[in-house]
Amino acid sequence: MDPASKLALDAFKNDKESHILIRQEICKSCAEKYCLYVCPGGLYSINEETGELLIEYAGCLECGSCRVACPYGALEWSYPRGGFGVQYRYG
Ligand code: SF4
Numbered sequence: 001m002d003p004a005s006k007l008a009l010d011a012f013k014n015d016k017e018s019h020i021l022i023r024q025e026i027c028k029s030c031a032e033k034y035c036l037y038v039c040p041g042g043l044y045s046i047n048e049e050t051g052e053l054l055i056e057y058a059g060c061l062e063c064g065s066c067r068v069a070c071p072y073g074a075l076e077w078s079y080p081r082g083g084f085g086v087q088y089r090y091g
């Protein structure tokens with residue numbers, strides 16, 4: 001089974017509030033935007049109108065890559081509250 005098919009088996013229970021908070025004032029002056037490239041779910045994007053960094057937190061795989069990759073400490077990252085977040089079905 002390929003990785004994409006395995007990921008499709010995962011289930012998500014979404015909280016109302018994001019477990020990843022973005023300090024937009026820092027991201028505004030970030031040229032590299034590593035978060036756009038490291039997230040295995042491709043959950044980060046840029047709002048073309050406002051230039052703000054967006055995160056689709058509901059699809060987060062809780063890998064922590066974005067927090068490690070950001071060199072400017074712009075992400076306040078915590079695990080989802082108990083009972084919420086991803087449930088892996090295939091390792
Ligand atoms: S989260 Fe970090 S890497 Fe991503 S845009 Fe903001 S400052 Fe840059």
Ligand code: SF4
Pocket residue numbers: 020038039040041042043059060061062063064065066067
């Ligand atoms: S923790 Fe992993 S899956 Fe979640 S937003 Fe960050 S890079 Fe993407």
